[in-house]
Amino acid sequence: MVKEDNSSNIKKKRKLANPKTESESDIYKKVVEFEEKESFNRQGSVDAELYFDLCTDIRNLLTEVFNLKQSDPNSKKLKDIQTEIFIKMCLIKKLNRIDKIRHVYGKETLSTEKQKCDSIKLNYQNLVYELHHLVTETNKCLAFKSKDEDIELVPFEEFMKEAPEDVSKKFSNYDENDRDQKHSLRLARLEWELMQRKNLAQLCKSLIEEQKKLEQDLVERKEKLNALRPLLMNIIDSTKPLQEHLDMSLKEMRVDHKLAYLLPDPLYIFYVNVVSYKSVNGLDLTVEIVGEEDEAVQWKECGKNGNFLEEESDEQEQEVEEIVEVKKRRHRKSMQVDPMEEKKKKLLEQHPLKVRIQANLPDGFSLVVFYSYQTRLKIITVASETVLPSNVTGNCAKDVLNGENLLSELIEGDTGLESPNPITKFQIKKVGFASFRSLVPQIGYAYNWAQKVCGMDFLNKKMNSDEVGGTNIEKVLKILFERLESRRALAEQLQLLEQNLLPKLPDCIDYHVNFVCSLTKWCPVTYQKYCQSEFTKMLVEDELVAPSDAFYALNITRGNAVLEALIVIKNNYPQDVPMFSLCIKYNGVYHSDNDDEIRDMERLLNVDIGDKSSSLLSIQIARLQSYFDVYLETTDSKVFPQTVTFIRNVSGRNRKKPLKYCNAGNGIFTQ
């Protein structure tokens, strides 16, 4: 170790000495070179042997020294030996140095070899990586799918047939196993396909262009047509003066007809029918379509008819949601619009157009009827009003001419208070209306005949399907006009009766002229009051009266005898004869339930009146007056002096009174 330190010191010294002198360094260099050469040329194993020999010599010398020292410490020989040993030590030192140099050299070669090895390894790894990359690339290539595989090619046979010969010729003896040929065939086929497709694309393009051209042509023509319309309108306008001159109302008709197309189907049927019936029969009837045209156009466009059902189901879903919502917001409910209310409103939706019919009677009395279509309920409802001439002032008369009253029971039992559509019941129940009847003031009356004239037919007990539509128009209009006429006549009579005057009777009717008794009261009564009366019991019990009828009270007096009559006038007057219930107050109270004579009077009035003319009510009252006279004069001739002529005051087992008037001589009453 010490030796090494020395050597390093030497080295340092050497390095330090280097810059001082060139010659000195040269020596060092030479020494180093020399030593390096020496070490290089010497063999390690020889050096090792030499070293071992030296070590043994030293040991031997040392032993000799020891021996000498012990025998003769001051011998001369010792000195020699010492020198010898020192020499030997120098040798070892030299050996060591050589070895060191050799060692350095070895290290250096090792490191250079190592470096070489590393670069080789690096090279090798690069190659491996490259190989791997190439393998994946080839895999990718192998996995690649060309688009041409998806292309549908024309079959081989067709290709051979249709492709030009210079392309197909070389495949005339095509071998399937030949890869190259297969590939080139494929290429050829693809190319052929491409060519064909290009051709087709061109064809398509040319066709599209042609289409465009035609479209343009169409647009041009359309423009021309549109331009034609104002021209035509001009022509029509210019013919107006001529039309006016010739008294033609084509224009209005056209306007109406245009509106008619917007009507819902049922109203359209009715409109067409009634217009044609009117024009054929020349009735005094005005037919109009009223309402918002724009709304109707919208309505038509929406085609509400068609998708009604879908809406319905939507509504149901909505309903469920709404219910949930309502539950959540119950405390705020009052603030919001009630969904039920909304639905109610929706259910009562009407078509924006209505058909208005005005039937005119000669003396200024006319009836206006509005037909409207309930789009949800799918029924026709009718509202009506009457235009009265100024001379109708009586309350009863006005009541009788009231529109609703007039149209009720045009056909027996048809009050219009029940919906003819069986579905309606459930519809109104669903949204929470109490009954159809309660809706009537709002939407109008749903008379059966109104449905019939509009061609609507429902599965109802009373209706016959063959009575639908046009055939009904005639019937219904006829009935309507008859009804108008009879009502007008009735109103006239009632007006006079209210003033306690007997209306003038037609000449052909036989009746006794000179009444002694007189009319003292005529007034309407309510159904309740009518039913409460004792002497109407029989009619009420037999269900011959209905709340829809009109009820009147009549008093006839002569002296202190009073005849009270309660009269029922049915809606279809005079088809159903007004029914009289009588009560005579003279020496007791007598009526048909306790007196045969009064029963007989009622019989004559109610079922034996004969001809049913429109002045039926007056005839009945005139007869009643004569009956009362006869009754009083035959019962108590002392109080009531005889003014009428009769042969017997009673006859027959039933002691009949002579109530029947016979126009013989001055007029005679018989049994």
Add this chain to the structure above:
Amino acid sequence: MLTKDFYSTILSQTFSPCGNYLIAGDTYGRISVFNLSKIVQTDVVLNKEDLTPRNKITINENGQINSLLSTPSFLLVGVSDILGYNWKTIKSTTVQKPQPDWRIEIPNRKDSFENADINVMIHDKEKNHIFIGCGNNNIYVFDLETRRLLKTLNKHTDYLHSLCNNGTDLISGGEDGVVNLWDIRTYKLTNKIVPHSNEAVARPELGKWIGGVSANEDYILCGGGPKLSLWHYRFLTNSTVFPINDRGIHVAEIHKEKILAGGKSRLFYQMSFVGEIVAEIAVSAVTTYSIAHQEHPFNTLCLAGSSPKIDVCANFMYKNQQLSLY
């Protein structure tokens, strides 16, 4: 709809000889035939058809049928003539327009331009005579065999309401308020009662007319405007005035020691001779004009009047069933 049927009034009834049919004549000149045999069976549930006529025959559209009389071979219908119908035609439901087999014309009084009503007909089975009480104040006696007029009894001054034959005498009551007693053998007027001159029975506000008479060997029953009353046959004095509430008697009959009476009253009465009310039957009619009763083949009392309904009583005590003209 109010029909004339609603106001129909039945004035006469009779049973067919077999007792199974009830014939009722009304003011519209129609007779209606009811089949009773089913109605009297108590255990049968009746429908409406059983209670309405099995057939109806219009005899005279312009006159009422005031009287009907059943004889063994014919039904006699009193309109303005007496029409004799064979029972077969009456019972048949298929004959379209039944025609009478014969008719007896009533001689008209010269001063009348109206045909006389035949208000009452009774049959004397022993002699086969019929007594006819007419609207022309006369009583006619016909031989039913020869249909010849035998006698005209013309002492009444107004039309006849009721007749009764008690075996020896014919008792007649009429609108003139007199009850006449005629000897059947001689057709002489033997006696008369004038009830309205008797203060105990007179009801001047209702009139003097006698609506019903009946008699047995000891008593005469009569009533009408005057109260219903019983008179001794021999002394012609009033013995009982019946305490019933009515405004005119149209039907009065002595039947097996009982008095049957009805009229312008909503009740029909059954009473004893001393005036005790045995039964009151509420009737449908305002006025009862006709009763008919039989014992064979079943007990039946039919009450009819100014109503389209006929009340049927099996035991004469209360109403069992109600027939209807429509």
